[in-house]
Amino acid sequence: VTKKQPSVAMATANVFAAQAQNNDDSMWLSMIRQMALLPFESRKVMAHIFCYLTVSGLDGPDADLYRESVMHVFLQHVLIPQFNILTATLVSGYSLTPPLHNNSNNTSNTSSNTAVSPPSSDIALHCGSMFRAMIRHALFY
Numbered sequence: 558v559t560k561k562q563p564s565v566a567m568a569t570a571n572v573f574a575a576q577a578q579n580n581d582d583s584m585w586l587s588m589i590r591q592m593a594l595l596p597f598e599s600r601k602v603m604a605h606i607f608c609y610l611t612v613s614g615l616d617g618p619d620a621d622l623y624r625e626s627v628m629h630v631f632l633q634h635v636l637i638p639q640f641n642i643l644t645a646t647l648v649s650g651y652s653l654t655p656p657l658h659n660n661s662n663n664t665s666n667t668s669s670n671t672a673v674s675p676p677s678s679d680i681a682l683h684c685g686s687m688f689r690a691m692i693r694h695a696l697f698y
Contacts, residue, residue, distance in 0.1 A: 563613075566627045570610055574634030583639050589646050589687070592680050604683035608690040611636065615693060636691060644691065650684025 576584045585607065592600055610631040614624025636643065691697060 563627055570627045570630040574630050577635045600683050604686050607687045611690040612693055647684045647688040651681045
């Protein structure tokens with residue numbers, strides 16, 4: 558049985574790589590910063606795609622196919638050039654989580670003209686999973 562190149566994953570990695578080369582601000586960086594605006598399921602999908610493209614060639618029976626194509630393209634064009642800013646953004650995602658005991662009397666911190674929805678605890682979960690996927694690579698140690 559011959560192994561087939563991962564065409565959908567490769568096309569996805571190439572789109573993000575091309576976008577990263579053409580713009581100063583990464584699409585991923587923008588999506589992470591605006592995560593609170595997305596519905597819950599969209600946040601899950603976004604985090605899953607990021608993690609998949611990041612670790613797709615680390616292990617498994619077909620790791621060689623993904624390592625040389627998908628993971629390499631995503632690392633070289635998206636993660637490595639923007640590692641510091643992506644890491645800082647993902648780590649700051651933990652601070653977006655509201656406190657467990659919310660004081661309902663303290664409403665002076667909220668602004669009625671803000672476009673960003675209130676943060677939720679799943680944002681910290683997704684930022685953490687994306688951060689863990691990034692640091693699985695030895696080159697980021």
